[in-house]
Amino acid sequence: MFCGMGLHPHKKFLQRLGQLLQTYLMQTKCILAHRPYVTFVSLDELGVFPDLNHETFSIAEELVKLSSFVLKTMLPFWMAALTAFKQSRYADCVILLLPQLEVGLRLLFTTTNKCPNRLLTAEPSALYTTFDEMLAKHLDNEEVNQLPAVLQEPAMEFLWDFLNHQEGPRIRDRLSHGEINLEAFPREVANQIVAFAITLLCRFSDEDMVAFKEHMVIKPLMNCASCYRSQFHPISRLKKQVLKCMKSIHLWPELPTVPEEHIQMIKGLEGNAEASTLILMISEIVSQLQQYMPQNFYSSDDRIDSVLTERLLIELCDTHICTLYSPRPVLEAVVVFRKISTQCHQVSEKVIASTELRYKQWMNKTLRSRQRHNYLRMLNSIKFLSPVLRLILVLITLELVNVHLVSKKKPFEYQQYLKFLKSILQYTENLVTYTSPEKNKWDETMELTNKTLIRIRNISDRKLMLMQLAT
Template structure:
């Protein structure tokens, strides 16, 4: 029977999974009789089954557990499928005391010879068998879309010139890769080079985890945490491998073994909450393997090749230009999804849109059409608050510049180019700011900075929306008298809103790049940041479409600048 015949026979019975393409791929892989294909099929069918069972769980619940064993032990599945079916599922893919197929293979323990085809076949029979217990259609969660792929596509353009043969030779001569899994590693390269990045990642990530686990156990002298998965022992997972500590007081030596840059890349790709978290997404069936971004796959392949090259004879590596290019890329890598990186990225976005204030104002403060497009058209010289905010802002800038023994004017400081130059200052991210509840409060500071600049972005966007709406109404002569006064007030207040927000963004930039110096005054500093956050939140409220309270924004800005000056003094 062909794969198409099988699918035609089972089509109605597997539609409940909403993963017909994955199941078809599993059948196709089983037909090849290659052990590596059977291994890949089991990885696919276990993640597919977990996702489908999670959708069933959500028929009666609002949040799906992150672990398959919790889904299988739920009353919802027992109610829908019955205790016998659930018991069978638990025996095969359930907790550690079961066969535990899902965890054993997704954590990279077995070789291809150790995975019998009967396991994959059994699960592929289970999938259509479960249909009979379901009543009607099941709502399905949409696959995860990886928005981070473009960032890697941009930074990987010049180094992705490895050939399949070169990568395989590199792996064959590297002591990093367990020899008993070399066939699986070679198959990963074949999948990558035949433009199947999703399938390549499904196979490569468990193998990479296991190879890292082996090195972790060697360098940390804990052989008991390495090679086997046992029912009575919790094995070492990727989160522990990439953690700062082996135990509470013992530091992980893996970073010094493979390099901090490699660890940073792995955490970016696999563990940081704002990153793609590709291992979690693929293993839990959240991502579509057939549309998986090639750039993310390339990033994992490149860092993997670099790790393998570190475990080769030195002469084998130093002569290969492509390995030198990879090494250069790895060594210069800066985290993309660490909290510090997120703050930097958000500051860049906000300074860019903040610089567009002038072009969004099409009318003068007297509501005449602008002709010269200079500041005099939109800044009312009789509006005393303008002078007051400039005075307060200048005082704050002078106070800080005096502290740092530099001389800068307000025009130089509140400038996107200057802020961009400050953001080029490197801030240590490795094993930093993991939480806000530890002894130091760096994590809380970073979180506050991110919230502040995010609020600034919202305020600017709301002001631009208000300008666009009211000015369009003015053009069309549909503004009522009260709305006309509101637009006039908005244009008159824009200078103060803009200058206040630009100062706040500059201050967050200063905080970020000087965070190492804040240790002795963290409590006072956090109190100041919370005050600034409250200010930006209030601005957000005043500037939303329901309020449009522009003079309140001005008064609040002046009041806050005075408070800031007191904090800095």
């Protein structure tokens, strides 16, 4: 607690509380277990900047001495942070560097927002200007924060990714809460933060930094920083989800299966005509949506297999979508999109697992009569489940590309749109249940799918989708 930040009675209470807790632990001989350390997963997603080498650090040390981003009184801390990295003390490096980034950004913040009195304020009535305030859209007085415009979108997205987004590393919070094993702090994380700091040293300085910016080891860092895209915003996570789900569905044709004539031989097995009808409906819907897709995905022949592809999703997901300060309706829609994608992936994984297991049991002749019927019903259902799941993935991705248009809908229209999305979510949730080994309601998935396709077609006919607002 900084001097002057809390009222005296509060500080006295906290001090006394700490003493009481210590006494209690000693008397009861109780040992408090440390909270589990956070494990950084998908470190490859954090690897935006190239690996820093000795030459990069030599130039960084020169930059620290020249850049106006660094307060001269803070110079020793910058040098200590760089030294810590070179000595493989990555946690020490980040612990030293984050406050210096905060100070440098605070200097920019107070300059651009014309509030120099906020630079080093720490009093009961005015606390330190922290990352949270500097990264916000508005100031306390409701005026627009000018710092994002100065830093520009890529730098803001990097800061939000590493500090704020719930699914990101949230380095500052986890370090301050003791959630990270300092001895095992990942080099990859420290590398990214140091590299980003170097780009700020180059960008914000009174000195002429052209020679530094064009240097062979600095220029790649500047290029990476200028084209950074958020990795951990919900929109970015959704893009990764739909691509992963589509990869899973594309495994279906490779699954082992019994010959088609075995399916025809089973008495009482129906549904081929119904499956064909559903596939025809899917093709008609794809035909309606093609005008909102990239032109190279137009097809008048096989609309399903040539249009509902991983290649289309990759191209759509490569579309830049602004993630900074997304309004509430946008975030609400994205939440539903993500839930739908998650359910689709669960269905795909269940189908893969069930198909492999049942095929093995079929070949070993260990399936009872009812199980054989269920297995063949499943194979029959896969014919339409694959295209309908791919249709849903393409649909929510097309909507995602235009998601900011949701804010233009009137309140009633917005609620109707959400209702439609939630009906798709309900359908995918029901699919997860019906395709489980416990339920095996494969025939029932046809009726569910038919109702959902009719709903999608009606919404498309009424031009209520976001992609249709864009034209």
